[in-house]
Amino acid sequence: MSNEKTIPYKIYLEESEMPKQWYNVRADMKNKPAPLLNPDTLKPITHEELGNVFCDELVKQELDDTTAYFDIPQEIQDFYKMYRPSPLVRAYCLEKALGTPAKIYYKFEGNNTSGSHKLNSAIAQAYYAKKQGLKGVTTETGAGQWGTALSMACAYLGLDCEVYMVKCSYEQKPFRREVMRTYGANVTPSPSDKTAVGRKILAEHPGTSGSLGCAISEAVEAATSKEGYRYVLGSVLSQVLLHQTIIGLETKAALDKYDIKPDIIIGCAGGGSNLGGLISPFVGEMLRGEANYRIIAVEPASCPSLTRGKYAYDFCDTGMICPLSKMYTLGSGFIPSASHAGGLRYHGMSSIVSQIYEDKLMEAVSVEQTSVFEAAQQFAKVEGILPAPESSHAIRVAIDEALKCKETGEEKTIVFGLTGTGYFDMFAYGKFNDGEMNDYIPTDEELAVGFAGLPNVE
Amino acid sequence: MSNEKTIPYKIYLEESEMPKQWYNVRADMKNKPAPLLNPDTLKPITHEELGNVFCDELVKQELDDTTAYFDIPQEIQDFYKMYRPSPLVRAYCLEKALGTPAKIYYKFEGNNTSGSHKLNSAIAQAYYAKKQGLKGVTTETGAGQWGTALSMACAYLGLDCEVYMVKCSYEQKPFRREVMRTYGANVTPSPSDKTAVGRKILAEHPGTSGSLGCAISEAVEAATSKEGYRYVLGSVLSQVLLHQTIIGLETKAALDKYDIKPDIIIGCAGGGSNLGGLISPFVGEMLRGEANYRIIAVEPASCPSLTRGKYAYDFCDTGMICPLSKMYTLGSGFIPSASHAGGLRYHGMSSIVSQIYEDKLMEAVSVEQTSVFEAAQQFAKVEGILPAPESSHAIRVAIDEALKCKETGEEKTIVFGLTGTGYFDMFAYGKFNDGEMNDYIPTDEELAVGFAGLPNVE
Numbered sequence: 001m002s003n004e005k006t007i008p009y010k011i012y013l014e015e016s017e018m019p020k021q022w023y024n025v026r027a028d029m030k031n032k033p034a035p036l037l038n039p040d041t042l043k044p045i046t047h048e049e050l051g052n053v054f055c056d057e058l059v060k061q062e063l064d065d066t067t068a069y070f071d072i073p074q075e076i077q078d079f080y081k082m083y084r085p086s087p088l089v090r091a092y093c094l095e096k097a098l099g100t101p102a103k104i105y106y107k108f109e110g111n112n113t114s115g116s117h118k119l120n121s122a123i124a125q126a127y128y129a130k131k132q133g134l135k136g137v138t139t140e141t142g143a144g145q146w147g148t149a150l151s152m153a154c155a156y157l158g159l160d161c162e163v164y165m166v167k168c169s170y171e172q173k174p175f176r177r178e179v180m181r182t183y184g185a186n187v188t189p190s191p192s193d194k195t196a197v198g199r200k201i202l203a204e205h206p207g208t209s210g211s212l213g214c215a216i217s218e219a220v221e222a223a224t225s226k227e228g229y230r231y232v233l234g235s236v237l238s239q240v241l242l243h244q245t246i247i248g249l250e251t252k253a254a255l256d257k258y259d260i261k262p263d264i265i266i267g268c269a270g271g272g273s274n275l276g277g278l279i280s281p282f283v284g285e286m287l288r289g290e291a292n293y294r295i296i297a298v299e300p301a302s303c304p305s306l307t308r309g310k311y312a313y314d315f316c317d318t319g320m321i322c323p324l325s326k327m328y329t330l331g332s333g334f335i336p337s338a339s340h341a342g343g344l345r346y347h348g349m350s351s352i353v354s355q356i357y358e359d360k361l362m363e364a365v366s367v368e369q370t371s372v373f374e375a376a377q378q379f380a381k382v383e384g385i386l387p388a389p390e391s392s393h394a395i396r397v398a399i400d401e402a403l404k405c406k407e408t409g410e411e412k413t414i415v416f417g418l419t420g421t422g423y424f425d426m427f428a429y430g431k432f433n434d435g436e437m438n439d440y441i442p443t444d445e446e447l448a449v450g451f452a453g454l455p456n457v458e
Numbered sequence: 459m460s461n462e463k464t465i466p467y468k469i470y471l472e473e474s475e476m477p478k479q480w481y482n483v484r485a486d487m488k489n490k491p492a493p494l495l496n497p498d499t500l501k502p503i504t505h506e507e508l509g510n511v512f513c514d515e516l517v518k519q520e521l522d523d524t525t526a527y528f529d530i531p532q533e534i535q536d537f538y539k540m541y542r543p544s545p546l547v548r549a550y551c552l553e554k555a556l557g558t559p560a561k562i563y564y565k566f567e568g569n570n571t572s573g574s575h576k577l578n579s580a581i582a583q584a585y586y587a588k589k590q591g592l593k594g595v596t597t598e599t600g601a602g603q604w605g606t607a608l609s610m611a612c613a614y615l616g617l618d619c620e621v622y623m624v625k626c627s628y629e630q631k632p633f634r635r636e637v638m639r640t641y642g643a644n645v646t647p648s649p650s651d652k653t654a655v656g657r658k659i660l661a662e663h664p665g666t667s668g669s670l671g672c673a674i675s676e677a678v679e680a681a682t683s684k685e686g687y688r689y690v691l692g693s694v695l696s697q698v699l700l701h702q703t704i705i706g707l708e709t710k711a712a713l714d715k716y717d718i719k720p721d722i723i724i725g726c727a728g729g730g731s732n733l734g735g736l737i738s739p740f741v742g743e744m745l746r747g748e749a750n751y752r753i754i755a756v757e758p759a760s761c762p763s764l765t766r767g768k769y770a771y772d773f774c775d776t777g778m779i780c781p782l783s784k785m786y787t788l789g790s791g792f793i794p795s796a797s798h799a800g801g802l803r804y805h806g807m808s809s810i811v812s813q814i815y816e817d818k819l820m821e822a823v824s825v826e827q828t829s830v831f832e833a834a835q836q837f838a839k840v841e842g843i844l845p846a847p848e849s850s851h852a853i854r855v856a857i858d859e860a861l862k863c864k865e866t867g868e869e870k871t872i873v874f875g876l877t878g879t880g881y882f883d884m885f886a887y888g889k890f891n892d893g894e895m896n897d898y899i900p901t902d903e904e905l906a907v908g909f910a911g912l913p914n915v916e
């Protein structure tokens with residue numbers, strides 16, 4: 001047991017204690033995630049085929065499910081040192097406000113200008129693109145954190161950066177756009193008329209406010225239709241989850257430093273990369289029979305891929321040009337209600353996280369957004385950090401679990417991922433402050449429409 | 459000399475190494491700052507008179523120019539632990555990008571939701587108000603950092619918080635306002651019709667976009683006209699500078715930890731509290747004959763109180779209801795051009811900083827805003843932090859000094875204060891990105907108007 005008095009408010013690792021390798025949890029999984037399939041042949045996609053879309057080194061990482069550790073190149077380690085290690089914070093003030101005997105910790109990834117954990121993978125993907133001698137990269141962004149992170153990484157390395165930003169975010173978040181422009185990125189609202197798939201979607205849905213799946217399609221087309229460009233993605237893919245294990249590895253190192261053993265680990269789930277990155281080292285211990293944890297994924301009730309989705313092969317993008325991935329999904333045609341604020345709006349889920357869930361190594365719950373913003377505000381007032389709406393899903397459940405401990409008197413140790421800050425989400429906070437936020441939950445009939453679009457692949 | 463290889467990207471103090479006292483540089487000054495005067499009697503203001511406006515404990519701190527150290531109450535130390543110590547960052551990437559032999563460090567105060575150093579004094583002032591049993595506090599805010607900081611501190615302590623926000627900021631920064639609302643503050647655009655002084659200013663200048671001096675007048679009136687409220691101020695006052703010495707004390711402790719001796723220390727200057735807080739421990743060494751440093755204050759060319767102002771008694775506010783302070787000032791009627799972006803728009807300067815400047819312990823330079831935003835963008839691209847426009851004044855001069863070292867080959871050690879982030883300043887960044895930012899410098903004739911309003915006090 002840890003000596004309570006010695007635990008500081010913030011646990012920082014020394015530079016020398018920072019992880020030098022990413023951890024690939026697939027290496028320890030008995031049931032490997034199903035392979036990506038070529039959408040035309042329905043056969044497992046090859047290195048060569050993926051290499052048209054992604055950088056070579058990233059393709060290797062994507063397809064490798066046996067190597068447990070990948071060295072983090074020195075240049076990426078140096079970049080990490082600018083904003084990492086991120087603090088593991090003991091939420092003393094929140095514990096006190098809740099009057100709970102639980103011990104609450106959060107790993108805070110918001111102390112960088114992208115405002116989130118996204119930078120961990122952005123620098124890695126941009127680095128490999130640069131190393132391959134490419135001119136630039138294209139991507140999509142929803143809430144804007146990923147686009148900001150990628151534009152930062154590209155500015156640092158001198159790479160061209162083209163961002164397709166989901167139209168409703170582009171309009172609601174002009175300042176996000178401006179940050180990306182300040183970092184030299186070219187930002188286009190999606191769907192746009194710059195790509196064939198964008199023009200097709202615009203013709204079919206003239207008034208659409210866009211979706212992540214649709215922006216992905218545009219970015220992939222933009223990358224593959226010109227010389228010297230590749231596509232990069234901020235979540236969902238196994239390579240992204242690999243880079244994000246820096247979160248979990250640092251968390252585990254910080255906990256180990258003070259002999260703290262968590263009982264519950266909580267993360268918010270959109271595409272699954274932050275969640276997967278946080279939980280990977282802990283799931284690895286469970287897979288190797290070394291420890292046991294209760295792991296909880298939290299998703300929005302308005303986009304419930306784990307709790308109400310199907311575990312099936314599906315397209316990663318609306319345009320159906322990306323490989324098929326076996327995952328918990330609502331169907332690539334699913335678009336969350338316009339009333340849904342913030343990110344976590346992707347129709348599917350990382351294939352690794354999906355398999356972990358399928359194997360019952362993890363629970364999943366969905367929460368409604370006004371209760372999420374209530375938790376966000378409560379947290380902000382006592383812990384001094386205004387959280388991103390996405391991160392606040394994890395806060396909601398951490399508070400709920402801490403309140404259960406208050407009832408039972410259990411001194412559980414709760415760790416959650418605080419993925420980012422909400423400074424660019426004040427439009428949504430304003431709606432909440434004005435009492436104009438509503439909780440939309442899709443009906444079974446509405447979900448059936450998305451499921452009907454699933455491809456017939458076993 | 460320090461061993462270069464052992465210096466990490468970020469120097470963090472341990473919790474146990476954090477300062478437990480604030481340092482009052484006035485105790486070591488031979489030429490004390492001139493006393494505040496009662497605007498009616500023109501005599502040094504008394505504890506009793508100031509006690510109508512400020513909390514009792516803060517009045518003591520304001521008027522005490524002999525006690526060198528004030529204990530930081532445990533509750534404030536605990537709050538500091540939530541977001542402090544702030545990192546002292548070695549700007550390895552900026553050095554490399556500039557190709558300079560200079561060693562550049564910056565003390566980064568932006569890793570908290572207020573986005574700046576302002577929280578250091580906000581929590582102190584709110585704490586003393588709470589301890590005195592008050593219901594709430596009133597204040598003004600310009601760029602919005604101070605108002606955000608105070609609303610955070612008040613939310614934490616359960617105090618009511620009324621913020622008068624300079625109208626042009628209120629309109630340009632709706633999201634700043636929303637952060638304050640999320641923390642439960644009541645935000646009013648100034649000038650307003652809620653106060654007599656606001657109504658008077660509106661009648662005289664119907665189209666005015668407001669000023670800091672005017673918002674101060676409204677906040678003071680609001681505090682003094684109802685039971686259980688006091689006024690708090692985010693800069694200028696000696697008490698604020700005292701609290702902000704946490705910046706300089708941590709900086710010095712971090713430098714000492716690695717045996718680093720700075721040659722040049724640079725800070726941006728608005729009301730002078732962040733600058734004064736950063737430099738106090740170093741000026742103290744100079745005053746005691748223990749060391750010598752080159753200290754540079756950087757101010758905007760559009761609001762040049764140190765470089766073009768007069769050293770004279772002046773009103774702290776436009777409404778002329780606050781005590782008179784002897785300081786470098788442009789006159790309380792001076793309002794910076796509407797083209798001026800961000801903060802640093804106060805007409806005067808901390809009396810302590812003014813005396814330090816008058817005694818030639820510090821230099822001052824003014825810089826134009828497009829060159830400031832150029833430095834900001836350059837810094838953001840290599841150091842990964844999008845700086846506040848205010849902070850970027852210091853970046854500008856740090857880069858200029860580092861480039862001089864490149865010419866001369868000198869390996870000088872430069873330390874500057876990076877007071878905050880620019881996440882809520884994207885309107886101004888957008889103007890810069892669009893090439894629509896201009897550099898306004900007031901003419902001598904324009905400054906003469908402000909000087910004409912100076913009171914006749916020797």
